[in-house]
Amino acid sequence: xEMKSNTSGKSxxxxxxxxxxxxxxxxxxxGKSTLINAIAGSRLHVGNWPGxxxxxxSASFEFKGRQITLVDLPGTYSLSPxxxxxxxxxxxxxxxxxxxxxxxxxxxxxxxNLYFTMQLLELNIPLVMALNMHDEALQKGLIIDxxxxxxxLGCTVVPTVxxxxxxxxxxxxxxxxxxxxxxxxxxxxxSYGEDIEKAVATILSELPAYSSVPHTRWLAxxxxxxxxxxxxxxxxxVNAPFLGKATRHLRAAHGExxxxxxxxxxxxxxxxxxxxxxxxxxKRKRELTERIxxxxxxxxLGIPVFLVAMWLIFKLxxxxxxxxxxxxxxxxxxxxxxxxxxxxxxxxxxxxxISLVTEGIIGGVGAVLVFLPPxxxxxxxxxxxxASGYMARAAFVMDRVMHAIGLHGKSxxxxxLGFGCNVPAVYATRTLENPRDKALTALLxxxxxxxxxxxxxxxxxxxxxxxxxxxxxxxxxxxxxALAVAVGWLFKKTLFRGExxxxxxxxxxxxxxxxxxxxxxxxxxxxxxxIKAGTWILAxxxxxxxxxxxxxxxxxxxxxYLGIASQTIxxxxxxxxxxxxxxxxxxxxxxxxxxxxxxxxxxxxxPETEEEENQEAPTVGEEIKEIGxxxxxxxGNAAKNVFSTVGVATMSAEEDEETAGLRSVIAKAFTPLSxxxxxxxxxxxxxxxxxxxxxxxxxxSWKWAGVTIAYQTALAWTVAFVxxxxxxxxxxx
Amino acid sequence: xxxxxxxxxxxxxxxxxxxSGALKRRxxxxxxxxxxxxxxxxxxxxxxxMEVHIKSYQLSLRRGEADKIDVEAA
Ligand SMILES: Nc1nc2c(ncn2[C@@H]2O[C@H](COP(=O)(O)OP(=O)(O)OP(=O)(O)O)[C@@H](O)[C@H]2O)c(=O)[nH]1
Ligand SMILES: [Mg+2]
Numbered sequence: 005x006e007m008k009s010n011t012s013g014k015s016x017x018x019x020x021x022x023x024x025x026x027x028x029x030x031x032x033x034x035g036k037s038t039l040i041n042a043i044a045g046s047r048l049h050v051g052n053w054p055g056x057x058x059x060x061x062s063a064s065f066e067f068k069g070r071q072i073t074l075v076d077l078p079g080t081y082s083l084s085p086x087x088x089x090x091x092x093x094x095x096x097x098x099x100x101x102x103x104x105x106x107x108x109x110x111x112x113x114x115x116x117n118l119y120f121t122m123q124l125l126e127l128n129i130p131l132v133m134a135l136n137m138h139d140e141a142l143q144k145g146l147i148i149d150x151x152x153x154x155x156x157l158g159c160t161v162v163p164t165v166x167x168x169x170x171x172x173x174x175x176x177x178x179x180x181x182x183x184x185x186x187x188x189x190x191x192x193x194x195s196y197g198e199d200i201e202k203a204v205a206t207i208l209s210e211l212p213a214y215s216s217v218p219h220t221r222w223l224a225x226x227x228x229x230x231x232x233x234x235x236x237x238x239x240x241x242v243n244a245p246f247l248g249k250a251t252r253h254l255r256a257a258h259g260e261x262x263x264x265x266x267x268x269x270x271x272x273x274x275x276x277x278x279x280x281x282x283x284x285x286x287k288r289k290r291e292l293t294e295r296i297x298x299x300x301x302x303x304x305l306g307i308p309v310f311l312v313a314m315w316l317i318f319k320l321x322x323x324x325x326x327x328x329x330x331x332x333x334x335x336x337x338x339x340x341x342x343x344x345x346x347x348x349x350x351x352x353x354x355x356x357x358i359s360l361v362t363e364g365i366i367g368g369v370g371a372v373l374v375f376l377p378p379x380x381x382x383x384x385x386x387x388x389x390x391a392s393g394y395m396a397r398a399a400f401v402m403d404r405v406m407h408a409i410g411l412h413g414k415s416x417x418x419x420x421l422g423f424g425c426n427v428p429a430v431y432a433t434r435t436l437e438n439p440r441d442k443a444l445t446a447l448l449x450x451x452x453x454x455x456x457x458x459x460x461x462x463x464x465x466x467x468x469x470x471x472x473x474x475x476x477x478x479x480x481x482x483x484x485x486a487l488a489v490a491v492g493w494l495f496k497k498t499l500f501r502g503e504x505x506x507x508x509x510x511x512x513x514x515x516x517x518x519x520x521x522x523x524x525x526x527x528x529x530x531x532x533x534x535i536k537a538g539t540w541i542l543a544x545x546x547x548x549x550x551x552x553x554x555x556x557x558x559x560x561x562x563x564x565y566l567g568i569a570s571q572t573i574x575x576x577x578x579x580x581x582x583x584x585x586x587x588x589x590x591x592x593x594x595x596x597x598x599x600x601x602x603x604x605x606x607x608x609x610x611p612e613t614e615e616e617e618n619q620e621a622p623t624v625g626e627e628i629k630e631i632g633x634x635x636x637x638x639x640g641n642a643a644k645n646v647f648s649t650v651g652v653a654t655m656s657a658e659e660d661e662e663t664a665g666l667r668s669v670i671a672k673a674f675t676p677l678s679x680x681x682x683x684x685x686x687x688x689x690x691x692x693x694x695x696x697x698x699x700x701x702x703x704x705s706w707k708w709a710g711v712t713i714a715y716q717t718a719l720a721w722t723v724a725f726v727x728x729x730x731x732x733x734x735x736x737x
Numbered sequence: 738x739x740x741x742x743x744x745x746x747x748x749x750x751x752x753x754x755x756x757s758g759a760l761k762r763r764x765x766x767x768x769x770x771x772x773x774x775x776x777x778x779x780x781x782x783x784x785x786x787m788e789v790h791i792k793s794y795q796l797s798l799r800r801g802e803a804d805k806i807d808v809e810a811a
Contacts, residue, residue: 081763081766081767082762082766084762084766086759086762086763086766112793112794113792113793113794114793115768115792115793116767116768116792116793116794119766119768263761263762263765264761264765267762267765267766267770268765268770268771271765271768271770271773293795297778297779301779301781301782301788302782303780303782304782305782306781306782307782307783400781400786400788400797401781401782401783403781403783403785403786403797403799404781404783404784404785404786405783407785407799413786413797437763505760506760506763506798506799506801506802507786507797507798507799507802508763508764508767508796508797508798508802509796509797509798510767510794510795510796510797511788511794511795511796511797512795513795
């Protein structure tokens, strides 16, 4: 490798305290995001499966008077990208020219990681190696001679344990030193052998136009490999005579496939270096991961373990969260509403503002906020799956099934994430190599019942199916999954014909997640729901309130603007069993986000004539005490649910007076059959618009968002129709 | 003999990869290159894909792909 041209070094020294950009690159799952979080105090998404980071993210901080930006790149196995997120990593490295690269290397997997290091070195950007997962390497009894690696590659090698922050200070010192003072660090030269080097030299001599590019060596090597994207970008044809001339000898000596030759050469070097620097223990221990997998991926146990794991997640989510939801519901609908209206009356606020705040805002936003417990619980378990390493196993176990419906084992990960929230799930499709898979997976994601739909189910199951709420809740999730299988199969036969691509995935070792990390990442996932409540849902609640109270002084809500608009579309829902204007208004506003269905109901279903609360109002002191007592009670109930029930505990089974308002009205407005049809409709009808925007963003056009809207609307209507009319025929309603 | 013919627990040395294009490059980038030893660890409960140990990590791939990777007995 050539020495760094010294012009850039000189100019850097002139303004000493220049801001620095440090790119963090390496194989997937090597710990790049963890390392950045530890250094910069950021909260980038971390998970124990390859392909967590799919977008370039950065974190900045102050270091010795400098502004340092660490750029987190998606993990990649080589600089010849295969998946979309790998393209992002390579494009960044090649076009943005960071001041220095921190190459995060998984010490337990030296050879494959060094193969990538070889390619980074071709870029001729100063490089510091973080020999990460050093704790696991030691535990395996691996002894790594960092001096040897350092001497051969000409870069500093710093052993690190990103999760424990070990070695990170030194790593950062070294990175800054390499970036600011490259002349003091001799770059190593990795020779690819006489034949290749000769060909490279020939190409370089013919590339005067590109000699200004800092990484001409990389360019020459990519031309030699005939990298399609580089060829296109540089405008050089594969048939360019000078390329033919440069590679003639190579082809004659090593065969036509120069790409394979390059891979072999790099791997040979990586293997050689590994042999030199790595000392393995004499006897290999049977590792924990192997022992766990012997059960989890066992021929006979694999599927049962998978099903039990999924079932446990749902059971625990609802068992633990249920009592807390009841508690929050009580607090919001009772004391909070009362206190607010009393307070506002005290400051002589006009009546309409009191109504706006209590009915519109507390009624609307509050109806959604009470579902924080199950949503956070669900996010917690998804984080646990991600952090432990089971996520990749689930993809492995499910690949066969996914393949049958035209998908890919890896599609399973976005689909599972979809149960938390569909939006990140759509972005997670990026790890799928092929556009066909991506699109098909994204189309099916909205059928995974996300946390936002839960409030609707809980309200309805509580009213109509209190005795077997768990089963009904389950049936809705299963309905979504079953329809995804059917729709996937249908799409495979129509829109997405053709071979589904290969499944090649690394299975990471199991890792014990720390409580702190679980908490951070659960919060990072769940906070979006809170933000949504404070923005969209708040705005829509206010909008709905005005819609229901305008024209000003309207007597009945039915004659309000929203009432009239809803009445016109209500007949569409009549064959489904819920052709009322109230249901139509809820569904209409629910397009923004599905929780809004409930929050709008909280407003439209308030009894028209205020029932006067004649009973003695409790004092503030009593109420606070009651809130505290019932909160402690919720813990007891949660524990009881977890240990005493085999099925999924019912949520909000007990009928408490505070929340009886909405429930009693709904009980009159629906029958159990129409309630079930309504829930199925909410599950299936078009995804919230944030998901549509995510699809647009991910696919660069509205095409797939459009397909989703069309097929889901049709599906929702048909399924609800079949449920309601079918149910009536067999005499259920 | 191909990788797909190996039973769990058996090892082989890769001799040739009979695919082309991006898939071949991907396999090579992940360490599936001639001369490398692979050991079949497991077959998924439903019969596909399989898990192999290569270059000190666990890789999973479908039988369809494994069938295109020639190996010789180790
Ligand atoms: N034991 C141990 N685990 C680590 C270390 N560094 C990271 N991890 C764990 O390794 C897993 C992967 O970490 P990430 O930071 O998500 O890896 P990444 O390189 O960003 O992965 P991608 O974004 O998928 O490319 C997580 O479970 C981390 O907790 C380490 O030094 N030691
Ligand atoms: Mg990452």
